[in-house]
Amino acid sequence: xxxxxxxxxxxxxxxxxxxxxxxxxxxxxxxxxxxxxxxxxxxxxxxxxxxxxxxxxxxxxxxxxxxxxxxxxxxxxxxxxxxxxxxxxxxxxxxxxxxxxxxxxxxxxxxxxxxxxxxxxxxxxxxxxxxxxxxxxxxxxxxxxxxxxxxxxxxxxxxxxxxxxxxxxxxxxxxxxxxxxxxxxxxxxxxxxxxxxxxxxxxxxxxxxxxxxxxxxxxxxxxxxxxxxxxxxxxxxxxxxxxxxxxxxxxxxxxxxxxxxxxxxxxxxxxxxxxxxxxxxxxxxxxxxxxxxxxxxxxxxxxxxxxxxxxxxxxxxxxxxxxxxxxxxxxxxxxxxxxxxxxxxx
Amino acid sequence: xxxxxxxxxxxxxxxxxxxxxxxxxxxxxxxxxxxxxxxxxxxxxxxxxxxxxxxxxxxxxxxxxxxxxxxxxxxxxxxxxxxxxxxxxxxxxxxxxxxxxxxxxxxxxxxxxxxxxxxxxxxxxxxxxxxxxxxxxxxxxxxxxxxxxxxxxxxxxxxxxxxxxxxxxxxxxxxxxxxxxxxxxxxxxxxxxxxxxxxxxxxxxxxxxxxxxxxxxxxxxxxxxxxxxxxxxxxxxxxxxxxxxxxxxxxxxxxxxxxxxxxxxxxxxxxxxxxxxxxxxxxxxxxxxxxxxxxxxxxxxxxxxxxxxxxxxxxxxxxxxxxxxxxxxxxxxxxxxxxxxxxxxx
Numbered sequence: 001x002x003x004x005x006x007x008x009x010x011x012x013x014x015x016x017x018x019x020x021x022x023x024x025x026x027x028x029x030x031x032x033x034x035x036x037x038x039x040x041x042x043x044x045x046x047x048x049x050x051x052x053x054x055x056x057x058x059x060x061x062x063x064x065x066x067x068x069x070x071x072x073x074x075x076x077x078x079x080x081x082x083x084x085x086x087x088x089x090x091x092x093x094x095x096x097x098x099x100x101x102x103x104x105x106x107x108x109x110x111x112x113x114x115x116x117x118x119x120x121x122x123x124x125x126x127x128x129x130x131x132x133x134x135x136x137x138x139x140x141x142x143x144x145x146x147x148x149x150x151x152x153x154x155x156x157x158x159x160x161x162x163x164x165x166x167x168x169x170x171x172x173x174x175x176x177x178x179x180x181x182x183x184x185x186x187x188x189x190x191x192x193x194x195x196x197x198x199x200x201x202x203x204x205x206x207x208x209x210x211x212x213x214x215x216x217x218x219x220x221x222x223x224x225x226x227x228x229x230x231x232x233x234x235x236x237x238x239x240x241x242x243x244x245x246x247x248x249x250x251x252x253x254x255x256x257x258x259x260x261x262x263x264x265x266x267x268x269x270x271x272x273x274x275x276x277x278x279x280x281x282x283x284x285x286x287x288x289x290x291x292x293x294x295x296x297x298x299x300x301x302x303x304x305x306x307x308x309x310x311x312x313x314x315x316x317x318x319x320x321x322x323x324x325x326x327x328x329x330x331x332x333x334x335x336x337x338x339x340x341x342x343x344x345x346x
Numbered sequence: 347x348x349x350x351x352x353x354x355x356x357x358x359x360x361x362x363x364x365x366x367x368x369x370x371x372x373x374x375x376x377x378x379x380x381x382x383x384x385x386x387x388x389x390x391x392x393x394x395x396x397x398x399x400x401x402x403x404x405x406x407x408x409x410x411x412x413x414x415x416x417x418x419x420x421x422x423x424x425x426x427x428x429x430x431x432x433x434x435x436x437x438x439x440x441x442x443x444x445x446x447x448x449x450x451x452x453x454x455x456x457x458x459x460x461x462x463x464x465x466x467x468x469x470x471x472x473x474x475x476x477x478x479x480x481x482x483x484x485x486x487x488x489x490x491x492x493x494x495x496x497x498x499x500x501x502x503x504x505x506x507x508x509x510x511x512x513x514x515x516x517x518x519x520x521x522x523x524x525x526x527x528x529x530x531x532x533x534x535x536x537x538x539x540x541x542x543x544x545x546x547x548x549x550x551x552x553x554x555x556x557x558x559x560x561x562x563x564x565x566x567x568x569x570x571x572x573x574x575x576x577x578x579x580x581x582x583x584x585x586x587x588x589x590x591x592x593x594x595x596x597x598x599x600x601x602x603x604x605x606x607x608x609x610x611x612x613x614x615x616x617x618x619x620x621x622x623x624x625x626x627x628x629x630x631x632x633x634x635x636x637x638x639x640x641x642x643x644x645x646x647x648x649x650x651x652x653x654x655x656x657x658x659x660x661x662x663x664x665x666x667x668x669x670x671x672x673x674x675x676x677x678x679x680x681x682x683x684x685x686x687x688x689x690x691x692x
Contacts, residue, residue, distance in 0.1 A: 137595070137599070138595060139594070139595040139598040139599060141599075141602075150533055153533065153540065153541035153542075154541045154542050185584060186580075186584075187496055187499065187579075187580055187583040187584060187587075194499065194580070195499035195500045195578075195580040196499075196500050198580075217584070217587050217591075218583065218584035218585065218586065218587030218588035218589075218590075218591060219587040219588060219590050219591030219594070220591065221588055221591060221592075222588070222591045222592050222594070222595035223591065223595070232541075233533075234532075234533055234540070234541045234544075234581075235580075235581055235584060237533040237564065238531060238532075238533060238563070238564035238581060238585065239564065239584065239585070239588055240564065241533075241563050241564030241565040242564035242565060242567055242568070242585055242588060242589065243564075243588065243592055244564075244565050245563075245564060245565030245566065245567060245568045245569065246567075246568050246589055246592055246593075247592075247596070248485070248565070248568070249483070249484060249485040249568035249569070250593070250596065250624070252485040253483070253485060253487075253624050253627055254620065254621065254624045256487075257620035257621070257623045257624045257627075258617060258620045260620065260623075261619065261620065263616050263617070263619075264616060264617040264619060264620035265617075266613075266616055267612075267613040267614065267615065267616025267617030267618075267620075268613065268617050268620075269613065270609050270610060270612055270613025270616065271604060271609070271610040271611075271613030271614050271617065272613075273607065273609075273610060274600065274603035274604045274606065274607065274610035274613075274614075275600065275603070277603045277606075278596070278599050278600045278603050281599055281603075
């Protein structure tokens with residue numbers, strides 16, 4: 001089955017070259033993948049021809065679809081997608097809506113990507129709030145999925161429950177783990193610990209058909225004991241950015257300590273490769289992006305600093321999501337256990 | 347001025363020896379400090395005599411006050427301090443109440459420490475919710491104070507405002523920084539970003555006499571651009587434990603990478619000292635504890651895994667807090683700007 005993935009060529013922090021290189025790498029890896037670059041037509045076509053370096057087979061699997069505007073990181077999401085009707089994110093999700101693309105990938109303003117997705121594709125039936133899920137590295141060498149990482153602040157118990165359902169479906173269909181363990185982010189492992197939202201969400205998860213592992217604390221996130229961690233988007237976003245910030249601060253502190261001694265400097269030269277491998281393992285710009293879950297279609301948000309390799313992976317994952325029809329799985333699992341109507345109001 | 351600090355000898359994970367060694371180190375560093383070890387009298391007196399190793403001057407500055415019970419990490423805080431009337435934390439704060447000690451330090455169950463402090467000493471006038479503040483390392487080599495780190499979940503705007511006042515007073519009086527920069531933890535630096543609580547707290551901080559630097563994101567916490575970060579205790583606790591967990595996971599991952607090559611192993615041997623120095627910088631068991639702020643007295647909570655050096659520092663900091671009468675400063679600054687009565691309800 002041929003899958004068409006629309007890729008926002010203007011989304012990243014570093015211009016369209018990484019997107020073009022990412023698209024070429026993705027189609028070289030997958031025969032049945034076609035990538036549609038969204039952005040300024042002539043400029044993209046010219047750079048595509050240059051960067052393909054005569055690989056006409058790959059070049060034939062990448063096309064360009066014109067879009068004249070870009071939503072910047074500074075733009076207010078909802079405002080921007082209303083005013084900039086020809087913005088890459090709007091055009092991309094419009095292609096998905098029209099069936100010309102099966103999925104959309106962008107490293108742009110995540111709020112605008114979510115807003116454009118909801119506007120063009122709508123929510124899945126029964127989903128109160130679509131969200132964004134992301135992967136964190138763990139000590140066990142397999143990532144944990146956190147949802148939501150910022151699309152929804154001030155969530156209700158039903159929203160968190162639905163995040164758990166959606167993330168479970170993703171892990172089941174894309175990572176092929178049949179019964180992912182779901183943790184509820186809280187401040188104590190014991191039942192009954194947490195804030196009002198956690199206390200209300202706990203029984204919903206416990207009564208559900210999900211593989212609920214109970215509360216997990218902040219320190220457990222990176223342990224790799226659970227496959228999914230659900231939380232309010234406010235906390236998820238703080239956790240995501242704090243992890244990134246702590247990683248940066250740690251490397252800066254280690255560098256400072258190393259510069260204090262020649263012995264340590266020499267040691268650093270010898271173990272530089274190991275540190276680089278570690279950095280790659282935790283660098284979330286290297287991950288294959290954060291899927292939007294709960295929209296009636298397929299979309300992936302990538303980090304603004306994504307490399308061509310990260311965008312390549314995101315295109316392949318997006319194609320996988322479309323192929324496995326995660327959304328049908330979500331709607332099916334949601335139907336198995338419905339929460340009462342009064343807490344079901346958005 | 348002689349200061350008496352009560353130290354819970356049974357609070358840490360590793361038995362009373364670290365507390366005794368911490369007390370001896372603290373009195374050796376400060377002539378006008380007296381430490382009262384709280385716990386099983388005969389056992390503590392015998393170990394104190396052994397561990398003092400003939401240093402009668404130091405030994406004379408440390409005394410023992412009997413307490414026969416211990417609140418464990420598994421105990422429910424409020425329940426435990428009601429039932430265990432002779433628990434070290436209860437006895438310690440009772441000494442503070444009776445004026446026999448100026449401050450109390452414990453590495454025990456933080457919920458029980460807070461509960462005992464509030465029960466014995468009460469809240470400061472005007473304070474709706476006492477909280478626990480803690481320090482995080484930053485890339486700028488000076489720690490940032492985070493409040494609250496877990497005493498209060500489901501906070502209101504007035505609580506966060508009061509956390510900012512209390513943390514400001516601590517930084518001003520103990521760290522001698524006259525106008526500490528205060529950040530409000532949120533998911534975007536721009537005004538108007540965040541959840542309902544943040545949006546309600548922002549104008550209170552802005553209108554206050556505090557040095558308010560606006561919203562800070564998760565990644566900014568470790569940058570060292572602000573001196574104080576205020577947040578709900580639910581998020582603060584998750585942030586604290588996630589930082590600890592990420593640090594552990596990172597070291598485990600780096601170790602895994604190093605073991606893959608002999609070259610890296612040799613490099614590691616050479617830079618081991620630098621890595622240990624880094625570990626010490628981020629290890630929050632090494633910090634001088636987390637002050638309770640908002641109680642009508644002085645108390646410090648230490649990490650359960652605190653070393654003797656960490657407990658020594660905590661005793662010295664507790665003495666400093668008592669000497670500088672932070673509580674008078676808090677009451678004074680709180681009086682300068684009062685939030686309206688309707689949001690002032692606890």
